[in-house]
Amino acid sequence: MKKHHYVYYSYEEWGRGYIGRRSCDCLPEEDTKYFGSFRDKTFKPTGKTILFVCKTRKEVAEIEIELHTFFDVAVNPQFANMAKATSTRFDVTGVPKTEEHKKKLSEVKIGMFAGEKNPRFGVPHTEETKKKIAEANSGRTLTEEHKKKISEALYGEKNPCYGRTGEKHHLFGVPRTEEWKKAQSERMSGEKNPRFGVSPSEETRKKLSEALSGENHPNYGNTGALNPCSKEVIAIKPDGTQLHFGSGREAARSLEINWGSLGVYLRDGHVLTKGKFKGWRFIYINSTNF
Numbered sequence: 001m002k003k004h005h006y007v008y009y010s011y012e013e014w015g016r017g018y019i020g021r022r023s024c025d026c027l028p029e030e031d032t033k034y035f036g037s038f039r040d041k042t043f044k045p046t047g048k049t050i051l052f053v054c055k056t057r058k059e060v061a062e063i064e065i066e067l068h069t070f071f072d073v074a075v076n077p078q079f080a081n082m083a084k085a086t087s088t089r090f091d092v093t094g095v096p097k098t099e100e101h102k103k104k105l106s107e108v109k110i111g112m113f114a115g116e117k118n119p120r121f122g123v124p125h126t127e128e129t130k131k132k133i134a135e136a137n138s139g140r141t142l143t144e145e146h147k148k149k150i151s152e153a154l155y156g157e158k159n160p161c162y163g164r165t166g167e168k169h170h171l172f173g174v175p176r177t178e179e180w181k182k183a184q185s186e187r188m189s190g191e192k193n194p195r196f197g198v199s200p201s202e203e204t205r206k207k208l209s210e211a212l213s214g215e216n217h218p219n220y221g222n223t224g225a226l227n228p229c230s231k232e233v234i235a236i237k238p239d240g241t242q243l244h245f246g247s248g249r250e251a252a253r254s255l256e257i258n259w260g261s262l263g264v265y266l267r268d269g270h271v272l273t274k275g276k277f278k279g280w281r282f283i284y285i286n287s288t289n290f
Contacts, residue, residue, distance in 0.1 A: 007052040010035040010045040043080035238279030
């Protein structure tokens with residue numbers, strides 16, 4: 001019987017998602033009861049989107065690896081994947097498993113061979129094995145056709161995260177760890193950023209201009225003393241120590257604060273309750289709240 005191979009995205013409503021690959025005897029769109037081989041018991045998917053249908057298991061494995069790498073699913077809190085797929089070398093399609101083999105696989109899945117119970121525990125790889133692993137994981141890239149299909153499959157309303165904004169987003173109110181922020185920054189820096197070297201079109205520039213014009217601008221009406229650029233600023237630490245700056249720009253640059261955020265801090269004048277500057281307060285030097 002012909003096998004059908006596909007890459008899918010299963011997801012919780014307003015929750016996490018899972019990217020995986022699947023081979024089945026029925027058509028992918030008829031495989032409605034399968035949501036993935038995830039081990040996270042707290043993940044309860046209710047929907048599934050078929051991203052790719054391919055002719056071979058190798059093709060779907062390559063696409064799965066590319067998606068896992070792009071979204072960094074092993075550490076990304078938006079995904080229930082606990083690890084990234086990294087190899088397509090072993091393919092056991094059509095190879096029957098004995099009952100003994102199935103039992104051993106089941107024992108492995110529930111942790112029977114975890115840690116020191118694993119017969120390979122403490123056994124280092126040989127240089128030959130290391131070389132083979134390196135060769136299997138190097139130079140693997142998607143064709144332009146595959147990249148285009150991935151883009152089309154995840155664009156706009158087809159994206160499982162489409163419309164998840166504000167309180168509807170499953171990470172709303174969840175603070176990001178410094179480690180996560182650093183990993184995201186490194187993943188999207190320089191040439192790794194999909195928008196690297198891409199200049200916005202005239203239409204995009206026009207839309208940005210309209211979106212930030214007049215009353216839509218975050219600093220609209222902030223003139224004179226209300227303008228973060230015009231007055232001296234004081235940063236008060238939790239221990240009462242004061243740092244003086246000639247302007248809001250200088251304060252933002254010296255303390256490495258997002259300029260938009262500092263404007264909000266200065267306007268509200270309250271003590272911050274979270275983040276890098278927890279317990280700090282930013283005010284204008286001539287503020288009546290000082």
